[in-house]
Amino acid sequence: MLMKIYQEIYEKIKEYDNIVIARHVRVDPDAMASEMALKKSILLTFPEKEVYAIGNGTVRFSYMGKLDKSFVFTNADKILLIVLDTPDKKRVDMPELDRYDYSIKIDHHPFIESFCDIELINDKKSSASEMVCDLINNTDLLMDKDIAEILFCGMVSDTNRFLFNNTTDETFDSVSSLIKNYNIDISKCYQNLYKRPLMEIKLFGFMIDNILISPHYVGCCKIEDEVINKYQVDTLSIGDLINEFNNINELLVWLTAVEDKKNGVIRISIRSRGPEINKVAEKYNGGGHKLAAGARVSSFLEVDKLVEDLDILCKEYIESGEVI
Numbered sequence: 001m002l003m004k005i006y007q008e009i010y011e012k013i014k015e016y017d018n019i020v021i022a023r024h025v026r027v028d029p030d031a032m033a034s035e036m037a038l039k040k041s042i043l044l045t046f047p048e049k050e051v052y053a054i055g056n057g058t059v060r061f062s063y064m065g066k067l068d069k070s071f072v073f074t075n076a077d078k079i080l081l082i083v084l085d086t087p088d089k090k091r092v093d094m095p096e097l098d099r100y101d102y103s104i105k106i107d108h109h110p111f112i113e114s115f116c117d118i119e120l121i122n123d124k125k126s127s128a129s130e131m132v133c134d135l136i137n138n139t140d141l142l143m144d145k146d147i148a149e150i151l152f153c154g155m156v157s158d159t160n161r162f163l164f165n166n167t168t169d170e171t172f173d174s175v176s177s178l179i180k181n182y183n184i185d186i187s188k189c190y191q192n193l194y195k196r197p198l199m200e201i202k203l204f205g206f207m208i209d210n211i212l213i214s215p216h217y218v219g220c221c222k223i224e225d226e227v228i229n230k231y232q233v234d235t236l237s238i239g240d241l242i243n244e245f246n247n248i249n250e251l252l253v254w255l256t257a258v259e260d261k262k263n264g265v266i267r268i269s270i271r272s273r274g275p276e277i278n279k280v281a282e283k284y285n286g287g288g289h290k291l292a293a294g295a296r297v298s299s300f301l302e303v304d305k306l307v308e309d310l311d312i313l314c315k316e317y318i319e320s321g322e323v324i
């Protein structure tokens, strides 16, 4: 069954000479990795095709390759669109989604809506990168060391170094295949992913100093515009810092609420060690995985409300006896 859908996707890639690859807004390493790896694999297999990887990028992920800022196909009568790592249409980072002749979605988020002709969705998979790795390993698509290292970065990042419970035996099978067949440089990948400027670590210090913890162990870090200016850290990187809170005993759920003054929004990242947070996130303009989600509100007052909701969730979770 799975092999059949891989083959169908491969046949479509083979059929179309013009291919656009997209993924979700506010790029993260898995979105970027799955996108760049698939682009490079298609071009390695079919050098004559025109393939564009699009969306807004960040210099931080430039070690994975360059995104295509704009694209003009030389002969654009038939275009295939492949969307990675994105469960809903409104979060795809590209304009005019309907201009394409055929579309394929490959995603590991819980299902939200169907918007492509072929949809390969598996929310048991650690990452979109793992799914692209499977696709390449199970079809005639080619891989090389560069592609293998990019896919490894995507899997490492979405599992938080194989710490999250989305890590499965299949994840390790995929990683094993990358090490065995392409001799990837693991240390280099980790450096690329985790080396960061001192100012970012200092901001993390500020966050730890200012975290507020609710009665039922919801930790909240509010980061106002002035703080961002003081530390000169971009908002995408702040979002990343949330994983540093993972091993704090006194937290069950934790979030960062980062003010984006220019766009008049507060972006929230939420992580959990047990309670399923995505339903609460959906109430606040967001969603995501059971233990890792995001939301967007317009005031810090709403952040307080969200914390209250999460506190109730944690209270129920503790009372259900699932936590010691």
Ligand SMILES: [Mn+2]
Binding pocket: 030, 031, 085, 108, 127, 128, 158
């Ligand atoms: Mn992902």
